Amino acid sequence: MCASSVIPGTTLGATRRIRPISGAATGQLARQRPAQPVALTEAEAIRLAQAGNAAAFEFLYQLHGRRVYALCLRMVGNPADAEDLMQEAFLQLFRKIGTFRGESAFSTWLHRMTVNVVLMRLRKKSLPTDSLEETLEPDAENSAPKRDVGAPDLRLTGAVDRVNLERCIEQLPPGYRSVFVLHDVQGYEHNEIAGIMGCSVGNSKSQLHKARTRLRELLQEELRQQAREERKAAKSPTGSLD
Amino acid sequence: MHCKELESVLEAEGLEQLSKDARLHLATCGACQGLLADFNSITATAKALPAEVNPPDRIWISLRAQLEAEGLIKEPVEGSEKASWWESFVAAWKPRSFAAVAAAALVVAAAVYVKRVPQNGASDVAKKQTPVESLRPAQPQVAAVPPVTALPANAAPAQGSVPSKTKELAPSPSESASFTLNQAELDVPNMQLAGNSQVDAALRQNLRTLNAFIAECELRLKQNPQDELAREYLYTAYQQKADLLAAMMESGRGEN
Numbered sequence: 403m404c405a406s407s408v409i410p411g412t413t414l415g416a417t418r419r420i421r422p423i424s425g426a427a428t429g430q431l432a433r434q435r436p437a438q439p440v441a442l443t444e445a446e447a448i449r450l451a452q453a454g455n456a457a458a459f460e461f462l463y464q465l466h467g468r469r470v471y472a473l474c475l476r477m478v479g480n481p482a483d484a485e486d487l488m489q490e491a492f493l494q495l496f497r498k499i500g501t502f503r504g505e506s507a508f509s510t511w512l513h514r515m516t517v518n519v520v521l522m523r524l525r526k527k528s529l530p531t532d533s534l535e536e537t538l539e540p541d542a543e544n545s546a547p548k549r550d551v552g553a554p555d556l557r558l559t560g561a562v563d564r565v566n567l568e569r570c571i572e573q574l575p576p577g578y579r580s581v582f583v584l585h586d587v588q589g590y591e592h593n594e595i596a597g598i599m600g601c602s603v604g605n606s607k608s609q610l611h612k613a614r615t616r617l618r619e620l621l622q623e624e625l626r627q628q629a630r631e632e633r634k635a636a637k638s639p640t641g642s643l644d
Numbered sequence: 645m646h647c648k649e650l651e652s653v654l655e656a657e658g659l660e661q662l663s664k665d666a667r668l669h670l671a672t673c674g675a676c677q678g679l680l681a682d683f684n685s686i687t688a689t690a691k692a693l694p695a696e697v698n699p700p701d702r703i704w705i706s707l708r709a710q711l712e713a714e715g716l717i718k719e720p721v722e723g724s725e726k727a728s729w730w731e732s733f734v735a736a737w738k739p740r741s742f743a744a745v746a747a748a749a750l751v752v753a754a755a756v757y758v759k760r761v762p763q764n765g766a767s768d769v770a771k772k773q774t775p776v777e778s779l780r781p782a783q784p785q786v787a788a789v790p791p792v793t794a795l796p797a798n799a800a801p802a803q804g805s806v807p808s809k810t811k812e813l814a815p816s817p818s819e820s821a822s823f824t825l826n827q828a829e830l831d832v833p834n835m836q837l838a839g840n841s842q843v844d845a846a847l848r849q850n851l852r853t854l855n856a857f858i859a860e861c862e863l864r865l866k867q868n869p870q871d872e873l874a875r876e877y878l879y880t881a882y883q884q885k886a887d888l889l890a891a892m893m894e895s896g897r898g899e900n
Contacts (some may be wrong), residue, residue: 453718454716454717454718455717455718456708456711456717456718459708459711459716459717460704460708463704463707467699467703467704468696468697468698468699469695469696470699471696471697471698471699471703472694472695472696472697475697476693481700482871482873485699485700485702485703485873486873488699488703489703489706489707489710492707493707493710493711496707496711496716497714497716561685562685562686562689563689564689564692564693567686567689567690567693568693582690586686586687586690586691587690587691587693587695588695589691589695604656607655607656607658608655611651611654611655614683614686614687617686618679618682618683618686621682621686
């Protein structure tokens with residue numbers, strides 16, 4: 403639907419082919435081979451986008467859009483909000499692209515903007531709907547995760563599926579969720595996450611550990627719930643018929 | 645090493661490069677073995693989740709329009725390259741008469757209006773006559789639309805009492821708008837839309853793109869009638885299609 407015919411398939415980080423746009427913005431690149439598609443790197447696309455080149459904007463969008471969308475989707479858990487947030491993140495990015503000096507990686511810059519946009523939205527959304535637990539523990543993300551003393555230590559090996567995990571990720575506090583998604587799902591390193599989140603590497607590691615611990619608790623709770631339901635079904639008169 | 649210390653190690657060093665002390669503790673502590681196994685299970689499943697998800701195409705279309713509107717995308721200098729569909733769209737649209745566009749847009753607006761009225765008033769219409777309801781008989785734009793006049797929606801007897809059967813038979817605004825636009829589209833295939841074949845092709849491509857987008861929105865709405873975002877996109881797409889058809893027809897008249 404979008405002008406994907408202009409910019410064929412993409413692989414993140416790879417050099418892609420793009421038609422040169424005539425005019426001063428394309429500089430030497432276009433002058434050398436005006437009618438042929440040329441290879442465009444991310445750095446060149448950024449330079450062209452800073453000059454207002456439409457194809458360069460689209461190139462950058464196509465290059466990073468899928469990761470940004472996945473991040474938004476996991477952070478908010480619903481496609482309509484994710485679309486909205488993705489558009490907002492890219493809009494902010496393109497508005498500020500003139501100020502990008504390459505001091506950090508472009509993807510880090512973009513992800514930082516995305517995470518900020520998402521967290522801002524989640525903060526706004528959560529204002530009127532704070533749960534009692536969150537009210538009682540305003541600093542939940544910085545405190546150690548709770549341990550259920552005496553709870554059976556259920557082994558998750560072989561019991562965690564993707565659907566369960568996605569559901570539990572949605573229940574994480576936003577800060578934990580961001581770090582977990584960036585590290586364990588999207589594969590960023592702690593130093594990159596620190597750049598994206600604007601925190602220290604140690605803080606990123608700590609948040610990740612707490613996120614995993616919380617996820618373990620949530621998944622164990624799911625297993626318990628499942629076991630309870632199975633027991634109930636077995637006890638009920640119709641249970642044996644199912 | 646104690647369990648608490650192992651947890652600190654896991655927090656600081658991650659799950660992979662464990663020290664000798666940590667491994668010694670793990671060998672003798674079932675609880676910590678379970679913790680590590682669970683963490684490994686969680687990270688393995690998380691790695692299997694897709695790190696990239698294809699966003700719907702409409703995001704770029706909408707973003708691009710916003711960039712255009714804000715002047716962040718600058719007009720390319722005329723050159724030998726074939727213009728993209730959007731550039732052709734903008735180029736083709738600009739010189740058109742706004743009157744024709746507005747007329748087409750009115751049709752869509754009327755269809756949207758029809759939807760809003762029953763939505764707001766039909767459920768509790770018997771209880772309360774709202775100001776919106778009192779406007780019901782005044783729908784001249786809709787009366788001009790063939791499918792609506794053909795159906796009993798306009799034949800509703802009196803304001804404030806829409807029988808449920810009539811409501812079922814009345815076309816939805818999507819149907820009305822879709823029908824109206826499809827009727828307008830009938831003349832397009834045989835029309836020479838522009839002197840420049842590239843612009844002609846771009847216009848037709850734009851129409852196909854919009855039709856595909858409309859179909860996607862309609863499908864989504866059919867699956868989830870409460871999807872307000874899809875509804876909004878659909879109405880925007882109808883509006884765009886009306887604009888585009890108006891531009892095409894005016895261009896066709898000018899050329900033929």
